[in-house]
Amino acid sequence: HFSKACRLGDGSSCAHLANLYQKGKGGEASLPQAIALLRKSCQRKYGNGCSKLGSLYAKGLGVSKNLRTAFHLHRKACKLFSPDGCHQIGNLWETGFRGVPKNPSKAMAYHHRACLLGQSSSCNSVGTLYSKGTKGKKQKSKAVFWYRKACKMKSGLGCFNLGDLYRFGQWVKKNKKIAHRLYLRSCALRSGKGCNILEVMYRSGYNVKKSFKR
Numbered sequence: 001h002f003s004k005a006c007r008l009g010d011g012s013s014c015a016h017l018a019n020l021y022q023k024g025k026g027g028e029a030s031l032p033q034a035i036a037l038l039r040k041s042c043q044r045k046y047g048n049g050c051s052k053l054g055s056l057y058a059k060g061l062g063v064s065k066n067l068r069t070a071f072h073l074h075r076k077a078c079k080l081f082s083p084d085g086c087h088q089i090g091n092l093w094e095t096g097f098r099g100v101p102k103n104p105s106k107a108m109a110y111h112h113r114a115c116l117l118g119q120s121s122s123c124n125s126v127g128t129l130y131s132k133g134t135k136g137k138k139q140k141s142k143a144v145f146w147y148r149k150a151c152k153m154k155s156g157l158g159c160f161n162l163g164d165l166y167r168f169g170q171w172v173k174k175n176k177k178i179a180h181r182l183y184l185r186s187c188a189l190r191s192g193k194g195c196n197i198l199e200v201m202y203r204s205g206y207n208v209k210k211s212f213k214r
Contacts, residue, residue, distance in 0.1 A: 006037065011046025014038070018052070031062040042073065047082030050074070054088060067097045078110065086114035087122045094125065104134055115149070123150035124158035131161075140171040151182065156191025159183070163194070176206075 002020070005013035018037035021030045035056060041049025054073030057066050071092055077085025090110035096102035108129050114122035127146035130139045144165060150158025163182030166175045180201070186194025200206070 006040065009044055011041040011044030011049055014041035014044065015046055015049035015052060018049070035062050042076070045080055047077040047080030047085055049077075050080065051077035051082045051085035051088060054085070058088070067092070071097065078113065081117060083114050083117040083119035083122070086110050086117060087119045087125075090114060090122060090125060094129070104129055104132075108134060115146070115153075118153070120150050120153035120155035120158065123147075123153055124155045124161060126150075127158065127161060144171050151185065154189055156186045156189030156194055159186035159189060160191050160194045160197070163197075 002013045002017040006017050014037045018034040018041065020026055021037065022034040023029065035053070038049050038053040038056070042053055050073045054070040054077060057063055057073065058070035059065065071089065074085045074089040074092070078089055079085075087110070090107045093103045093107035093110060108126065111122040111125040111129065115126055123146055127143045127150060130146060131143035132138070144162070147158050147162040147165065151162050159182045163179045163186060164170070165172050166182065167179035168174065183194050183198050183201070187198050188194075
C-alpha cells in the first residue's frame with residue numbers, strides 16, 4: 001500500500017516505505033533506496049521526510065556528512081510543521097556547527113516551536129535554556145514551567161531535571177519525596193540519568209529505604 005501511495009504522490013507513504021527499507025522490514029535493507037524515497041518524500045512536502053533525510057546528512061549515513069545540508073533540510077522540515085525538524089535545528093543552533101557560532105535565542109525559538117508541535121525533548125531544552133539564561137539573565141520560574149511541561153509530555157530528561165530542582169530546593173521548595181517520584185518517572189521513561197540517580201539513592205539510603213535489589 002505504501003509503495004502505491006508513494007507512486008501516487010503521497011510524501012508520508014514515501015517516508016514510511018523508506019523506514020522499511022532502512023530497517024530491512026519485509027525484505028533486504030537498502031539505505032540507498034531509503035535515501036531516494038526520503039528525497040521524494042521531502043520533495044512532496046512531507047516534513048518528517050525532510051527531517052529524516054537531514055539526520056542522515058548530519059550523521060553521514062549513506063551520504064557524505066554535511067551539516068549545512070542537514071541544517072537546510074531540518075529548517076524546511078520545521079516550516080512544514082515537523083516537530084523533529086524544529087527540534088534538530090534547535091539543537092544545531094544550541095551547539096553551533098561548522099564555523100557557525102551557537103545562538104541561544106534562535107535555539108530557543110526553534111525548540112519552543114517544536115515543543116508546541118508536541119516534541120517533549122524540546123520542551124526540556126526550552127527549560128534548560130531558561131535555566132542557563134538568555135542574554136545573561138536566568139529566568140527561573142520559566143525554567144520550572146517548561147521542565148514540568150516536558151515531564152508531563154513524557155520527557156524522561158525533563159522529569160529528571162525537575163526532580164533535581166526539588167531535590168536541591170532550587171527555584172522550588174525543597175521536597176525529597178517529590179524529587180524521588182520524579183526520578184522514578186524519569187527512569188520509567190528510559191532516562192539513563194533518572195535510573196542512575198535512583199540507584200545512587202537506593203544504595204546510599206538517601207531519603208529512601210536502603211536497598212541493593214533495585
